[in-house]
Amino acid sequence: MSTAIPYLVKKGDTLETISSELGIKDSYDLRTYHNMNSEVKDGLGADAVEGKTLLTPPQERIDAMNAKRADSEEKDKAASDKQEEEKKEEEKKKEEEKKEAAKSEHDDKYFVVHGATCACNQAENPKQTAKLLVTSHQKVVLNDEDKKFFATEADKTFDPAAATFGKCKLQPSSSGYLPCTLSPAPKWSKVYEKTQILGNKALTEISTLQCTIGGKIEIVKHGQTNSVMKEHAENTNPAALALINPAVKKPALETAYPSVSGITLKSLENYPDFKPVSSSEGKKVEQLFVRPNTECSFEAKVKKGNLALTSWVIYEGHTGDKDKKLFTSEQVGTNFKNSFPALGKYRVEGYGKPKKEDFEKGKYDKNDPDCSIDIEVVYNKLVGNELKPIDGENFTKSVNGKIRIRQNFPVTFSAKFLMPPTNDELERLKLYATDASGNIIKSLKLDNSVSFTPINTKAQYKIIAEYKLDSGEVNTQSFIAETMANSVSGISHNAEVIRPGTPMSFSVKEGAFSYYIPNDEIANEAINNELKEVKWNLNGRLIGAGKTIVIPGHEFIRKEKYVVEAYVMKANAYGT
Incomplete structure (x- = not known):
């Protein structure tokens, strides 16, 4: 065995500094070595003492010490890492159990809407109910037949307002129980977190509201119609059920968030001729106008990932600011329907990864214009001041900056609406024509068109549209023009140079207005005339x-130039 090497402790020396100089990783090992090799009376306490002799190990012993220390530290680290991993797994398991418990709490429960009936467990009459009124917003409706507003944790207004639940058992008096004086807590409990309106969580049948006097208000009837319940019960896609029944048990989902590349507005309610509109990558967000309470059906395009985890958000306005989130519906699948009851501007976005501050530090909590479509909810109206000629190239012409219409030819005009008009809107539309004196002339109105034949020569006509708005105000459009008879502007012939005595054929080829309009019997009859x-x-x-x-x-015997002219009103090609 190698002999210990004595070391005289100098002023300022410590076990740490001496160990460092000798290359010993841990000063504890140096102290242990000295105490094991020295007399008891020379044993070392907490630190080295100046002037004392310290027994230090030779190099091979130092190497062995360090190797043992490294092995011990590695084992300690492995044990610590394992313990930390087990702790994280346990916390994750508890969190998942907590989420599962919260999720299952809403299984088979329905969203609550405006007009739901509620009862208080401290009412003298347990059957006494009151209607819940949605006052927290007028923006988002449940997609059922009655277009009722979602109820949220912030809705605490009831009908009736006075003695809401009759008499209160917690307020006795000598003459009996006093009338209910409802004093609700700030918000409802047991709310559904995955659906939010203006940041407020939605209510389901199990949600409760505490009265500060002591009673607990519960949902008796959620307020939805039976037809909606049946409709969604028959839906075989469990994820889609979340629009009405938020917690129907879904198949176990992998956390493979979908990569949404775009969305499409597939259809509009009561608009059979609607052509789908899709969002565009790197381009301006598509914008559409819709009427209040029109159900819009969207579909998300997903590149990869779990389709059922596709989520949707509606922003107020067309900027997509995260503080303007109006409505979120998480993990409901690639299809989404929504009606907009209130006038205004909205942006609809389909997305995959959660838009939450606690998910990857809020990295995805921002709007993606490539996966968005802008909606503006408006009442229909006339756009611009001028009516639109239908096939106007056949009967309208600008001459010296003034509009002319074709005399003795059927003309048709239509009103220019912001959106294709419905039958109800067409009933509020008047279309008619007047002469220069303002007299209404004979015309034919068919849906959004009016037709007549201007017969007077160089006469002014005015075509008028009057549309009564929902507000009662009247929109107007008009088209004013003077008649002009058609005239020949071009003829065709079989030759320009001929031998004397050769017959020639000529035909009208072009006019100020076209002489050729296919597949229109009425127009062609006018053209023949x-x-x-x-x-x-x-x-x-x-x-x-x-x-x-x-x-x-x-007629062509002499060798000379001949002028052949076709005209309607006045010849001017020869001798003028």
Whole structure:
């Protein structure tokens, strides 16, 4: 065995500094070595003493000490890591159990809506009920037949307001129990956290509200219609049931959050001709106008991940600010329906990873315009001041900056609405035409169109639309123009240079207004009448009428230039 090496402790030395100089990892090992190799009377206490001799180990002993110490530290670290991991697993398990317990608490329970009936367990008459009134918002409705507003933890207004639940057993008096003087707590308990409206959690059938006097208010009837319950009970997609029944048990879901690449507005209620509109990557957010209470059906496009974990959020306004979240519906799947009862601007977004501050430090708690569509809820109205000509290229023309309409030709105009009008809206629309004196002339109104034939020469006509808004105000549009007869602007012929005595054929090719309109019998009848008015001159001499003419060869005997002209009102190609 190697011999200990004596070391005289100098001023300022400590076990730590001496161990460091010798390369010993832990000063405890140096003290232990000295005490095991020295006399008892020379044993070392808490630290080295100046002037005393300290027995230090040789190098091979130091190496053995350090190796043993490293092995011990590694084992301690492994044990500590294992203990920490077990602790985390236990905490995770408890958290999952807590979440599962909270989730199962709402199993088979329905959302509560405006008009739900409630009762108090301290009412003298246990059957005494009051209606819950939703006052926290007028923005989000449950998608049932009656379009009722979601009730939230902030809704504490009841009907009746006085003696809400009759008489209170906790307020006795000499003449009996006093009337209920409801004094509710700030918010309801047992609320459903995955659906929020303006930051307030939604109520389900198990939610309760504590009265500070001592009673507990409970839900008796949730307020939804039976048809809605049946509709959703028949829905075979458990995730989609969350729109009405938030906690129908779902299959076990992997935490494979979906990667949503875009959303599509698939359909609008009572709008069979609606064409789906999709969000666009890197482009301006698509914007649509819809009427109040129109059910909008959206679908999310998912690249990968668990489709059932797709969530939806509605923002107030078109900016997507996270503090403007109006309604969130988490993990309900790729299909989402919503009606907007209140006028205003909204943004709808489909997303995958949770938009929460406690999820990855709020990394995903921001709006993605690529997965958003903007909705503006408005009442329908006329847009602009001027009516729209239908197939106007056939009968309208700008001449010297003034609009002209084709004389003796059927013209049709329609009102320009913000949205395609419904039958109810068309009943509030008046379309008619007047002459220059303001007299209403004969016309045909069909849905959103009015047709008539302007027959007066160089006469002014005014076509008018009047639409009565929901507010009672009247929108107007008009179209004012003066008539102009059609005129020939081009003819066709079979040759420009001919031998003397050769017959020639000519035909009207073009006019100020088109002489060719396919598949329109009424228009073509008017065109045929116009063509009957066409006259043909040869060198200023009238030789025929109609759309076409064949000039016999004897008219072209002499070798010279000939002028053939087609006109309606006045010839001006020869001698003028």
